[in-house]
Amino acid sequence: MVSDAGSNGDWLEQALRADALEPSTYVADDGFTARVLERLPQPAALPAWRRPVVTLLWLVLAGAVLAALPGLFYDVFRGLVATLAAQPVRLPQIAIALAVLGALAWSSLVYAMREE
Amino acid sequence: MPSAAISDAQLIARVLVHDDRHAFGELVRRYQSAVRASLRRLTGGNHALADDLAQETFLLAYRNLRSFRQEAKFSTWLYRIAYNAFLADARKMKELPLPEDFEVDDAAQSDPDEPTPVARSAALKLDLERAMAVLSDAERAAIVQCYHNDLSHEEAAYVLGCPVGTVKTHILRAKQKLKARLAGWGPEG
Numbered sequence: 021m022v023s024d025a026g027s028n029g030d031w032l033e034q035a036l037r038a039d040a041l042e043p044s045t046y047v048a049d050d051g052f053t054a055r056v057l058e059r060l061p062q063p064a065a066l067p068a069w070r071r072p073v074v075t076l077l078w079l080v081l082a083g084a085v086l087a088a089l090p091g092l093f094y095d096v097f098r099g100l101v102a103t104l105a106a107q108p109v110r111l112p113q114i115a116i117a118l119a120v121l122g123a124l125a126w127s128s129l130v131y132a133m134r135e136e
Numbered sequence: 137m138p139s140a141a142i143s144d145a146q147l148i149a150r151v152l153v154h155d156d157r158h159a160f161g162e163l164v165r166r167y168q169s170a171v172r173a174s175l176r177r178l179t180g181g182n183h184a185l186a187d188d189l190a191q192e193t194f195l196l197a198y199r200n201l202r203s204f205r206q207e208a209k210f211s212t213w214l215y216r217i218a219y220n221a222f223l224a225d226a227r228k229m230k231e232l233p234l235p236e237d238f239e240v241d242d243a244a245q246s247d248p249d250e251p252t253p254v255a256r257s258a259a260l261k262l263d264l265e266r267a268m269a270v271l272s273d274a275e276r277a278a279i280v281q282c283y284h285n286d287l288s289h290e291e292a293a294y295v296l297g298c299p300v301g302t303v304k305t306h307i308l309r310a311k312q313k314l315k316a317r318l319a320g321w322g323p324e325g
Contacts, residue, residue, distance in 0.1 A: 031321065035264055035321070040286065052172070052187065
């Protein structure tokens with residue numbers, strides 16, 4: 021685009037235009053862009069309390085669903101107890117079951133609290 | 137990966153929607169030269185200060201990108217931010233005293249009777265740069281916007297935040313001062 025700054029075509033006009041067109045006016049990047057990007061503000065992070073609260077809300081919701089289905093919950097619980105009572109359970113089996121449940125609970129907690 | 141095929145508007149949208157740092161980096165790469173060159177002229181060749189102000193310009197552009205309405209070109213909007221950053225710095229500097237050895241080089245004008253056209257052109261360029269120092273900030277800014285940044289009077293008025301008539305007046309006065317300063321280079325000189 022040609023600037024409309026002055027139009028009398030005098031020597032100064034020519035000198036200013038020639039000066040503006042000098043190829044040396046290109047400034048090499050030389051790490052400038054990287055320095056600007058380094059100084060950009062950090063991306064907004066989610067608040068630290070968000071994930072535990074969401075997990076807790078899901079647990080409350082699950083509890084509410086179970087409470088809303090009392091017959092089903094009772095039947096499932098009674099069946100489970102009957103199944104367990106019919107089985108001869110030994111101490112190592114209880115220990116293994118506790119270890120598996122603990123591992124599941126721990127990994128769920130780690131997953132819920134992980135950083136993005 | 138952003139490339140030259142992607143328009144400024146698309147890059148800006150990526151920054152706004154996804155906070156895409158790579159897209160903003162591409163915008164900086166596209167315009168860093170123009171902004172830095174413009175600021176180097178505004179600061180009278182102070183490269184360190186010009187680069188500091190250029191960094192400030194792009195950081196402000198990033199923070200205020202949502203306010204860019206695409207009424208002007210992105211480059212023009214950047215020039216406006218750069219000029220405002222320059223003005224803010226100039227106001228700060230005016231509160232500080234000038235160093236004792238500061239002086240405008242009155243005897244700096246080269247001998248126009250150079251032997252070759254190339255040497256003559258180089259000498260004129262040098263004298264022109266020195267003569268720009270005698271202009272007021274507003275006059276120099278008008279010359280930089282209209283000649284070096286190749287903006288129209290209307291675009292320059294947007295960048296400088298003043299009426300078009302004021303831009304024309306600044307250019308007229310600047311050229312009068314430059315002509316007086318560079319009298320030896322004129323046809324009558």
